[in-house]
Amino acid sequence: MLTIKDLQVRIENKQILKGLDLAVNAGEVHAIMGPNGSGKSTLASVLAGRDGYDVTAGAVEYDGRDLFELSPEDRARQGIFLAFQYPVEIPGVNNIYLLKAALNAIRAHQGQPPLDAVEFLQVVRQKMQLVNMDESLLNRSVNEGFSGGEKKRNEIFQMAVLEPRLAILDETDSGLDIDALKTVAEGVNTLRNESRAIVLVTHYQRLLNYIVPDYVHVLSDGKIIRSGDRSLAVELEEKGYDWVRQGAKAA
Amino acid sequence: MSEAAVSHYLAEYDRFRDVLAASWPAQRRADALEYLKTHGFPTRRAEQWKYTDVSPITRRKFTLGKSPGAHIDDAPVEKLRFSRLNCHELVFMNGSFCAELSRNLRLPSGATVCALQSNGNAELLERYFGNEEIGHAFTALNTAFLNDGVLVHVPDGMEIPAPIHIIYLGGREDETQPSSMSHPRNLIALGRQASASIIETYAGIPGSEYFTNSHTSIQAQAGARLDYYKVQQESRRAYHIGRTRISQQADSRVDCHALSLGGKLARWDIDAELVEPGAEINLNGLYLTSDRQHVDNHTLVEHKQPHTTSNEHYRGIMNGRSRAVFNGKVIVHEQAQKTEAHQSNANLLLSADAEVDTKPELEIYADDVKCSHGATVGRLDENMLFYLRSRALDEDTARSLLTYAFADEVIRDIRFPEIRERLEHSIAGELPDTDLIKEFMQ
Ligand SMILES: Nc1ncnc2c1ncn2[C@@H]1O[C@H](COP(=O)(O)OP(=O)(O)OP(=O)(O)O)[C@@H](O)[C@H]1O
Numbered sequence A: 001m002l003t004i005k006d007l008q009v010r011i012e013n014k015q016i017l018k019g020l021d022l023a024v025n026a027g028e029v030h031a032i033m034g035p036n037g038s039g040k041s042t043l044a045s046v047l048a049g050r051d052g053y054d055v056t057a058g059a060v061e062y063d064g065r066d067l068f069e070l071s072p073e074d075r076a077r078q079g080i081f082l083a084f085q086y087p088v089e090i091p092g093v094n095n096i097y098l099l100k101a102a103l104n105a106i107r108a109h110q111g112q113p114p115l116d117a118v119e120f121l122q123v124v125r126q127k128m129q130l131v132n133m134d135e136s137l138l139n140r141s142v143n144e145g146f147s148g149g150e151k152k153r154n155e156i157f158q159m160a161v162l163e164p165r166l167a168i169l170d171e172t173d174s175g176l177d178i179d180a181l182k183t184v185a186e187g188v189n190t191l192r193n194e195s196r197a198i199v200l201v202t203h204y205q206r207l208l209n210y211i212v213p214d215y216v217h218v219l220s221d222g223k224i225i226r227s228g229d230r231s232l233a234v235e236l237e238e239k240g241y242d243w244v245r246q247g248a249k250a251a
Numbered sequence B: 001m002s003e004a005a006v007s008h009y010l011a012e013y014d015r016f017r018d019v020l021a022a023s024w025p026a027q028r029r030a031d032a033l034e035y036l037k038t039h040g041f042p043t044r045r046a047e048q049w050k051y052t053d054v055s056p057i058t059r060r061k062f063t064l065g066k067s068p069g070a071h072i073d074d075a076p077v078e079k080l081r082f083s084r085l086n087c088h089e090l091v092f093m094n095g096s097f098c099a100e101l102s103r104n105l106r107l108p109s110g111a112t113v114c115a116l117q118s119n120g121n122a123e124l125l126e127r128y129f130g131n132e133e134i135g136h137a138f139t140a141l142n143t144a145f146l147n148d149g150v151l152v153h154v155p156d157g158m159e160i161p162a163p164i165h166i167i168y169l170g171g172r173e174d175e176t177q178p179s180s181m182s183h184p185r186n187l188i189a190l191g192r193q194a195s196a197s198i199i200e201t202y203a204g205i206p207g208s209e210y211f212t213n214s215h216t217s218i219q220a221q222a223g224a225r226l227d228y229y230k231v232q233q234e235s236r237r238a239y240h241i242g243r244t245r246i247s248q249q250a251d252s253r254v255d256c257h258a259l260s261l262g263g264k265l266a267r268w269d270i271d272a273e274l275v276e277p278g279a280e281i282n283l284n285g286l287y288l289t290s291d292r293q294h295v296d297n298h299t300l301v302e303h304k305q306p307h308t309t310s311n312e313h314y315r316g317i318m319n320g321r322s323r324a325v326f327n328g329k330v331i332v333h334e335q336a337q338k339t340e341a342h343q344s345n346a347n348l349l350l351s352a353d354a355e356v357d358t359k360p361e362l363e364i365y366a367d368d369v370k371c372s373h374g375a376t377v378g379r380l381d382e383n384m385l386f387y388l389r390s391r392a393l394d395e396d397t398a399r400s401l402l403t404y405a406f407a408d409e410v411i412r413d414i415r416f417p418e419i420r421e422r423l424e425h426s427i428a429g430e431l432p433d434t435d436l437i438k439e440f441m442q
């Protein structure tokens, strides 16, 4: 579904990604771990199509197409969803209207008719339960005045409604209390199926107890320096990143 | 040029003096003409007019508009009414009252809401508005040519539940007629503990050139409460000069909503004075400009006594090659301790050729006060745009949505839903691509 080859990215003349390779197939869950500033969010932003990044080398294919040919909105319509590490507050834009417009834009791309208010509400109710979302957040401005945890939950709620094919969750677990973490993990798990892929960026192996990944990658200084299964995450937790870095140098 | 303009208006005055409202004291007209002769029209050398050149107005030979004849086209008026809101509605065309188009003018007994021409209550005028200073040329012009307008008087303790809507429609139906001018005057006096809601709408026949020079005076006595709206949506070829003066006594509260949406060249001054303790004014303003529009908003709030409060929040969105000016001055006088005064002005530039000059000014002569002010000029936030696009909204829709949301902030707390919706609709009509965001505006 997603093939990243030798991806090199700069921001304002600073090389952030330095030749990154990653292949994600439908049905898989990949966890990406790595120290602060190693380029995890940069990777997520580049995949979602944010401006301001200079792709100096490499290629990304999504469903066999060059991802860089697509605008952010076309990527979203074709099933890419990014849950932001820091969701932005948008005063004056209604949370639930945005979600409805998003869903209907995606449906239109798929050749499906828009949902009317009643049908949409049914979907919303069902997904709200799934992630235990507080109803009072629906009619507020997008993320405005939401607590850190509420913002993260709202991202997962959007994901549940939009049912993306490729979901990239950038540290969705940070800032969640233990109960919220479990709910969010359950939400993600119910979305797991053979046609969907999930990329989790996280610092904590704790999340991976709830969402068990098929692969774990370590991103350090703009490259994936080690990949393995979930035992890699456990080992990382014990030994820290220096251990992998040294291993990578030795190899 | 100014001299030629002054002579033009003196000649016009001689032509029309006999038909102007008799209830307005002749002495005040004479004083106003004298002021005009002495001071002339402002030039950009005057600090108050630094960014706004009024010569497009003074160059043109506007003449007093004809009173509406038998044939009145009410279609433009219908669009301006608040159809689902029960209100008292007074309609003026080119400055003259149209009884046929006005409606629901029966008020609780003791209250006065009437056209000045037909029922100028000279005693009330003198009592409340007898000693107003002139202060600038356009006020002088209005005072000299005063012909019609609205008098609102709400006696002590009375509440007028339905809003009073005053519609001024300008313009000519065919281009062979000369460009007209009108000088509406609104006089609003609220007694102690009285309350009312008043909306002034200024609009015109689309594409028509004319000049509106309006003046509103508001007196709020102790404990009075006024919701005041002024919506300037003149034709894109019209000239609009407006001034609203507000004087507030103890514990009175005025909420002012100021919308500048139309006009080719528009200037609006609000001068408010809080003359007794406990008075509070809230000023919400929005100006939208595009093409080659020039819109200038000046506000002045004077805190003259202790424990007075003002909150001012103006926003502007500039597109095309338009230009906006915001000048907000707050003066806290020496004896006005415990004053709270907050002012902010935020501007959104949608095009590289649009411009805004913003100047918040705070003059504080008291030492125990809470004051703040700030101004920003910016473009749409890239993080917000990206967020919306990552949620499948195309770029035009995302831009339109953020632009509309920026404007809506100023009016979303208006307490009459019908007024808010109509204003939202008017705003949407002035902003780019709002047809894309209909589903966000319900
Ligand atoms: N707009 C920008 N301008 C300049 N440098 C940037 C910009 N965005 C990111 N960077 C830099 O790129 C590097 C990678 O940042 P990124 O946010 O991708 O790290 P991360 O792995 O997500 O870190 P964290 O774990 O703290 O979230 C950092 O050194 C950061 O300072």
Ligand SMILES: [Mg+2]
Pocket (backbone or CB within 6 Å): A040, A041, A042, A085, A170, A171
């Ligand atoms: Mg990050």
